[in-house]
Amino acid sequence: MTTSPSANADPNALLPDSELAFFAPLLPWQQQAWTQLTAPQNQAALPHALLAAGIEGIGKRAFIWRLVAWLLCRERHTHPLGACGVCESCDWLKSGTHPNLQVLPLHSLPMVASEEASASTAKSSKSAAKEGADSPKRTIKIDDIRQLISFVHQGSQGIRVCVFDYAEQMTIGAANALLKTLEEPQPQVHLLLLTDSPAQLLPTIKSRVQQLPLQRIPFELATGYIKAQLGEQVSDAEVAQLLSLANGAPLAAVAMASAPWYSKRKVWLTVWLALRAGKRSAMAASDYWQKELSLAEFTQLTELMLIDLNRIVLGLDSLQPDCEIAAALPAEFLPSIEALDSLAEVIAASKRAIQQNVQEKLAYDKLMQSIAQT
Incomplete structure (x- = not known):
């Protein structure tokens, strides 16, 4: 995807999205962390192993890919604000053929991820959903680490960078194999770990890496970014x-606002109330929603509504005041905690059904029946 040039255009505006991942501007809340990491006086003492951890949607992957480009850039000592974009190393990154970069799993390399995202538009929502967070494609196995260790020790000239995305999904064997490399750093080798679930990362791994300060995002910067993106x-x-x-998470907030299901939250509430009152059958509701959203999208919508229903039943404020859920649910009409728990279990089953190629209509119908009984 490219744009036409203008007199004052950013030269990176002409790059495809997969290339822009390496040269994109810093997100507003990342300026301080970047400056501390790349300041000229700190460049000689860069940690050999860094961890970017936090929930999905805070921009940690954008930070890491930008850091990868800068670490490999031939002109980085004179470009502390980011990779130059024109040296031989930057050209290799743009073509996806940099010899000094290894990414595990390969699926996470921006070039590969961009191609797969484009291909997924031609797939059914069921197939696309199978490539979610639990996909085996994201598992890092011991053989992957063994191959990478040979890359680390190959002794080639110049900086070498290894990126471990979804590091929490390393097998125990893979994590143990990586430990020795973390404990015995090689000259000019940088190991960059990414995780959405730092609590699942082995303590022995976390204790041997330096965590980047990317999680704390000032409210003003977050809201300003969202407004700039949404208008x-x-x-x-x-x-x-x-x-x-x-x-x-600002990026997650922007993605949510753009998701096809987000604008249908009030419709979900209306249909659910009609189901509970017996004014609409579960099958009719299922047929309606199948025309509106894929099962994966409807599951996301239902999960969000379930969070608020739980809060209201527990006497907490709704997270969605625009839906006026509490006003629509008098005390005698509130679902039980047991019913909400049962619905959560069916939602989990729906996610598994998507991954296991179960016929979507059957899974949709079962989920709708559970919603009607909640």
């Missing part, structure tokens, strides 16, 4: 709600 016509209340629903 100034979005109200402060809408932005605050999106950020709350996304657990404070």
